[in-house]
Amino acid sequence: MSIAPLSVGTLLQRGRYTLKSVIAHSGFSITYRAFDERTFTDVAIKEHAYAGACYRDTATGRVIAHRGQEILHARLTERLIREASLLVGVRHPHVVRVEAAWEELGTAYYAMELLEGETLERWVEQAASAEPSAERFAEVRRVALEILGALRAAHERAVYHCDLKPENVLLTERGAVLIDFGAARTGEHITRTVTLMPFTRGYAAPELLYPELIRDVGPWTDAYAWGMLVYGLIAGHRPAGIPIDAMERIARRMLADVAPPDPYDSAAATLEARGVPSAWAAGIAACLRIQRGERPGSMEALEVLLGEREAPEGEAPPQEAPRELSQSAIVPPVVPIIDREEPSLPARTELSFAPPPVSLSPSLPSNIVPEISAPQLTPPPPSCAAPPSRPLPFGRLAAGVLALLSVGAACLVAFGPRSTASERPPDEEPPPVVTLSPEIQSPVEVTVTSQDPACPDLQYECNGGCKRRDDPTFGCGRCRPTCKLAHVDKYACRGSRCAPKTCETGWDDCNEKPEDGCEIDLTTTLDHCGACGKQCTPGPRVIEAACVAGACGVVRCELGWDNCNDKPEDGCEVDLGTTLEHCGACGRRCERGPKVAEALCVASACSIGRCEEGQADCNGRVDDGCEVDLRRDTLHCGQCNAGCGGKPHVSAFHCQEGSCAIDTCEAGWLNADADASNGCEHEIPPPPPLPPPPSELPELPPPLPETLPQLPPSDAGG
Numbered sequence: 001m002s003i004a005p006l007s008v009g010t011l012l013q014r015g016r017y018t019l020k021s022v023i024a025h026s027g028f029s030i031t032y033r034a035f036d037e038r039t040f041t042d043v044a045i046k047e048h049a050y051a052g053a054c055y056r057d058t059a060t061g062r063v064i065a066h067r068g069q070e071i072l073h074a075r076l077t078e079r080l081i082r083e084a085s086l087l088v089g090v091r092h093p094h095v096v097r098v099e100a101a102w103e104e105l106g107t108a109y110y111a112m113e114l115l116e117g118e119t120l121e122r123w124v125e126q127a128a129s130a131e132p133s134a135e136r137f138a139e140v141r142r143v144a145l146e147i148l149g150a151l152r153a154a155h156e157r158a159v160y161h162c163d164l165k166p167e168n169v170l171l172t173e174r175g176a177v178l179i180d181f182g183a184a185r186t187g188e189h190i191t192r193t194v195t196l197m198p199f200t201r202g203y204a205a206p207e208l209l210y211p212e213l214i215r216d217v218g219p220w221t222d223a224y225a226w227g228m229l230v231y232g233l234i235a236g237h238r239p240a241g242i243p244i245d246a247m248e249r250i251a252r253r254m255l256a257d258v259a260p261p262d263p264y265d266s267a268a269a270t271l272e273a274r275g276v277p278s279a280w281a282a283g284i285a286a287c288l289r290i291q292r293g294e295r296p297g298s299m300e301a302l303e304v305l306l307g308e309r310e311a312p313e314g315e316a317p318p319q320e321a322p323r324e325l326s327q328s329a330i331v332p333p334v335v336p337i338i339d340r341e342e343p344s345l346p347a348r349t350e351l352s353f354a355p356p357p358v359s360l361s362p363s364l365p366s367n368i369v370p371e372i373s374a375p376q377l378t379p380p381p382p383s384c385a386a387p388p389s390r391p392l393p394f395g396r397l398a399a400g401v402l403a404l405l406s407v408g409a410a411c412l413v414a415f416g417p418r419s420t421a422s423e424r425p426p427d428e429e430p431p432p433v434v435t436l437s438p439e440i441q442s443p444v445e446v447t448v449t450s451q452d453p454a455c456p457d458l459q460y461e462c463n464g465g466c467k468r469r470d471d472p473t474f475g476c477g478r479c480r481p482t483c484k485l486a487h488v489d490k491y492a493c494r495g496s497r498c499a500p501k502t503c504e505t506g507w508d509d510c511n512e513k514p515e516d517g518c519e520i521d522l523t524t525t526l527d528h529c530g531a532c533g534k535q536c537t538p539g540p541r542v543i544e545a546a547c548v549a550g551a552c553g554v555v556r557c558e559l560g561w562d563n564c565n566d567k568p569e570d571g572c573e574v575d576l577g578t579t580l581e582h583c584g585a586c587g588r589r590c591e592r593g594p595k596v597a598e599a600l601c602v603a604s605a606c607s608i609g610r611c612e613e614g615q616a617d618c619n620g621r622v623d624d625g626c627e628v629d630l631r632r633d634t635l636h637c638g639q640c641n642a643g644c645g646g647k648p649h650v651s652a653f654h655c656q657e658g659s660c661a662i663d664t665c666e667a668g669w670l671n672a673d674a675d676a677s678n679g680c681e682h683e684i685p686p687p688p689p690l691p692p693p694p695s696e697l698p699e700l701p702p703p704l705p706e707t708l709p710q711l712p713p714s715d716a717g718g
Helices: 070-088 121-127 134-156 211-216 219-235 246-254 263-273 278-287 299-306 398-415
Strands: 017-025 029-036 041-048 054-056 063-065 098-104 107-113 169-172 175-178 434-436 446-448 459-462 465-468 488-494 497-503 542-548 551-557 596-602 605-611 650-656 659-665
Touching: 017 041, 041 070, 054 551, 063 070, 070 098, 070 107, 121 219, 134 169, 134 175, 134 219, 134 299, 219 263, 219 278, 219 299, 263 278, 278 299
Parallel strands: none
Antiparallel strands: 017 029, 029 041, 041 107, 054 063, 098 107, 169 175, 459 465, 488 497, 542 551, 596 605, 650 659
16 A cells, blocks of 8 residues: 555645655655756656655645654654655765755655666566576676775765665666665664664665664665566576575575575576686675675675675685585474374384584674574483574564474473483373474474373373463463564464463454464555455545544545545535635635635636626736726726726816716817717817908098087076
């Protein structure tokens, strides 16, 4: 299961990167193709996305930690940032170049150069059927040395890749380039507690399999993966191009008498048979050793083994390291005890391990298990001694569990507190005979083939006492330590088999098969989400469903739809393209702006559906609503862009109730028809001309005399 990727067009790092597509999608991360607005080039962006620790909120794009997984998510986010910081400091033509790293949307990202080319997967798949030739080896040699150079550059900064495989090598124009340091370790970080350690089976060295061995990581760890990769490029891996992983290789040594041989033990001969020079064959074979002390201790030492570098002056060329651990047997093979009913053998055969004295030198690596001799069929048996400090933890391997069960059962029979045949009274019934199945492909069954007559019914003899067959403390009738099944809180016995009685919180036994315990994680399993049989069936328009914290959820919807009410039963119920309350994204409501009578959501964008009476949205912007008054605006009079200006011979105008009106016309013009649309259309004619002056002037009357005549005096007295 993996989390949903971000949608195309998402902006990251404050708009610097625009996502274009998904390149790769794994359980731990998502890699995108993106455009860098600063450099105007395409880049690759890696996002931390471990589905076991987090999920994506499709409404916001944020990555959110599962309940109870907050610390794990934080550590993995820190690891991705650290991975980027490691790569920023490694500048080599055969190592991918990292440009930037940051945290955003609740998780970590880093940007790196985008390289075009194919990986080495096809080369490995075709190697087994390819004809050996000098030309083919020359090509493999070139690629192998380029990878080795990249590892050497990383090791110089104490960076160990720890996940070298064909998918992480890209063949480009500049040669083989090492990519994806997602599992990288450094000298200062390999001692911290690791809760999640990604690795690839087949290419992972034994010290990578368990957190407690993380301190043993070093150049020899990458040398193991390099050897597996180059061996595959030359001879291929059978079957299907997949190498045998370290767990199975260890198991084959532990059960050497019944298991097929390890083909990598004869790697040098196989490679030489395909025309590989002896120095290269020996160097590759040295990388494939199980014990880290037998592998090259540095890339420079490996180059010397291959004959590609001169040994440092004053030092002898490296010789093949003494075998710290027998390649034929890490622990002695178990000899099955023969049932006493076999007529040709005694009723019981005792096993005895007689290892030679072993003294561990201080110079030996701390994870070396001393070689033990093959089992001897001679009494008396010594005690089953514990191995020296820090052996490889085979008990955690699936095949290792099988072998240790075999060895433990043999020790129980051979060295347990039961009395020997010579000490047993002649009238006492022999103890039950234990039979070990030699099958390597299925768990070893240890069964009691006879009932101890001294014990009551439904009981059996165990370690000198009688135990109930339904007591899970002693393995339900098998005289073993208490039942141990995955995620079981309390045990019960079902027949003679351990079975779950109650499971750990969040787990259940849904297949009712006792051997795998409580196998279902009810917090994350789609078919059993919160309870056995409760399926998370994708609802309408759901592309990907998920079980998160025991509840069904929606991870990804069809384009343009989303689950905004967080109810998985109705699926992706919201059309983001038309829903007013969720326009383009859940919770994004289209609010009415000023003078807006009705808002709409069209193509996932808010828009104006209808304005108030007399108003209009003339600039096309939603934020300022219907900003124009069509009744008075002379630029938008009656309708948008219907201006009143520009009419002929009009000197002043206004908009009145959505209609243009003329205030004054230019001199000599008149709006005779009272229609403002054609302006002042009537020209006032000029006044008629004045009549011409007469040719002769009329005679003027004679002038008045200068003096007036004297009037006679008046007869005042008269």
